[in-house]
Amino acid sequence: MASNDWGFPSSAPQMADSHPVESAGAWDTGNLHAALQEQPAAPPNNGDGAESQAAEPVRLEQKIPPKLEGWVEAAPYDYNNTAPVEWDGNSRVYEWDGEAGDVGPEYPELELTLFGDPANREHRGIDFSKIASIQLYQEGPVRVDPIGDFATAGLHPVMEKNVQLSGYDVPTPIQRYCLPAIHIGYDVIGIAPTGSGKTGAYLIPILNKLMGKAKKLAAPRPNPATYRPGIDPPVRAEPLVVIVCPTRELAVQIFNEARKFCYRTMLRPCVAYGGGPIRDQIEQLQKGCDVLVASPGRLCDFMERPDVLTLRRLRYMVIDEADEMLHDDWKDEFDKILTGGEQEEGNIKYMLFSATFPKRIRDLAKEYLSENHVRLRVGRAGSTHENIKQNIVMVAPSLKRTALMDLLNSVPPTRTMIFVNSKRTADEIDDFLFNQGVPCVSIHADRTQREREAAMRAFRAGTSPVLIATGVTARGIDVRNVMHVINYDMPSMDHGGIQEYTHRIGRTGRIGHRGLATSFYTERDEPIASVLTRTLLETNQEVPDFLQEYIPEGDARVNLKFEEDSDFEDGDDAGGGDAGGDAWGGVGGDTAAGGNADAGTGGDGGGWGAAATTTVEDFGSGW
C-alpha cells in the first residue's frame, strides 16, 4: 500500500524523513531491513532455551488463510500435537558436580544453548555514544563511584567471561553504578528507562559477589551427576537470592538471564511461576536452588511448604518491576514475601528496580531498605526515550481494525507487538489478523500456561512475528528486534495510564536500538491527552494537531510538569550534599543545578529519557 488516510508512514523512507530529531540514518530502510534479515525463517537460538520448541497458540478459526505478502506464513495451532510439553522452567542449567572447586569446566554445547551462536552475540546497532551521554542521578545518603568498564569492575574472571559471552561490551549507566553499589553491600533502588539493562545491573554484581562463597553460604545439595529423582532423598531449596517479578513470562526471561550469568559457577538457578507444572518446579527446587526467580503467587505457595522452600539463607531480595509489584492486587503476597519466610532480617540486601516510579515505591523503600541505601535514577522516572519514534494517530473506534491493517501494510513486515486493553479484544484481534494472513500469536491471563509459552516461543523465534498482548502480561518482556509497538487501545488512566504507555512502548527501542511506536487515539482517550502530550514533548516527538491544545503555555519544554513528580517530598533526603537540592527530577538539566548528575561525555540531552531543556525544579526536589 503506497499511501493511506491515517497519517501512517507509507514506506520506511518516509519514516526516515519524518523523524524530527535524528540525523539521517536513524530511520533509513537499511536499519529496518537489516533487522528483518536478522529474523531467520527457522527458530534462532536466542539463548533463551526456546530454540527447538516453537509451537503455535490456539485461535478460534483454524483454517489457514492466504499468506500476506512479505510475511511468513500464518500457522494454526496444532491440537493433535501430543508431544510432552517442554516447560521453560525445565530448561537446562549449568550443573556443578561438586568436584571441580569453585569454578566448573566449560561445556561448549551448553554454552551455545545459553548464549546463542557466537556470530549473533554482539549487540549490533547499539548506539553507545548515546548511552555514554545519558544522565544519571544519585540521591540519598550514600553515593558510589561508577565503574568505567566491565574489565576494571573487579569481576570474577568467570563472571567477566559470562558478561562477554552475553555480548555486553560496555556497561549501561544503571550498570555502571549498580555494580559498585551492590559490590560494596548497599541496598539499591534503580530506576532506569525500559530496555536499559536493569536485569544485568542486579544479576551481575549479586552473582559475582556470591561466587567463590557458595560453598560456605549455600545449602548442601545432591551431586547432579549422580542424583536419581524419586530415589535419592531430595533437598529443600534454600536460595541465597530471590528475584520477584509480576508475570510468568518475565520470570522465565530473568531465569534465562540467570542461567547465563550462573554458567560455570556453583550457583544453581530455578524458576517458579503460576500455571507452570508445580511438580516439575518442585523437582527442580529439590535438586538445590541458590537463585530463585518467581512470580509472587507461586512463591507464596512454596513458602507455605517448608519441606520445599525456606528463605532462611536469603542474602538478596530483588523486586523487579517494583511499581507493578506494589499494586494493591499484590499486597497480601508482597507482605508475605518480604516478611513471612523465615528470613533473617539484617542479613538481607533489598533491591527495587523499575522504569517508572510512583510514590508507592518510595514509601515501600523507606519501610524496608536500610538507611544507607543507594538511589539511582536515569532520566526522569517514567520518561520515555528518544530512541523510540512515537506516532499518535486519531482513529474512529469503528475503524480501528482497518487502520491496523493499513498500518501493518504501511511498514515493511517486522517483529511487532500490539497492545490491547482486554482479553476479549486480544482474542478478537488475534482472530482478525490471523484470518487476514498476518502470522500472529497472542497472550493474556486467560490463556493456559502451555499456550502462553508456545506463543512467546513462536514470537521470539520469528515464526509468528506479531504478538498481541494485554499490557500487564508483557511487562518487562525483552525480545530482540521488536521494531514496532502498536497501541491498538491507548492505556486507560484507570489502568496504568502514562506509566503503562511507557512500559508498553519500551518493548521497542531497547538497549540503544531504535523503534517505532504507533498509538491509536480515540475521543475516549481524552483523559490521557494532557500527560501524553507532555511525554511527547519531553522526548522531542511531533505533537499531532488534535493534541496541540494540551501543550503547556509558554515555553512548552520548560513548563513540563508530571503529576507523578508532584508528590516528591521536600527535605526527605537523609544526607544530600550535592549542590542544588539534590533532586532526582532533573531531565537533562544543568548538572550543577541538578544534583549529582553523571552525564558521561557531557550530555547532549539526547540520551535515553533525557530532554535537554527541562530544569530540575520542574520535577520537585528529592524524595
Ligand SMILES: Nc1ncnc2c1ncn2[C@@H]1O[C@H](COP(=O)(O)OP(=O)(O)OP(=O)(O)O)[C@@H](O)[C@H]1O
Ligand atoms: N551492557 C550491555 N550491553 C549490551 N546489551 C545489554 C547490556 N545490558 C543489557 N543488555 C541487553 O539489553 C536488553 C535489555 O535489558 P533488560 O531487559 O535488562 O532491560 P530493562 O531495563 O530491565 O527493561 P524493562 O524496564 O523493559 O524491563 C537485554 O536483551 C539485555 O541482554
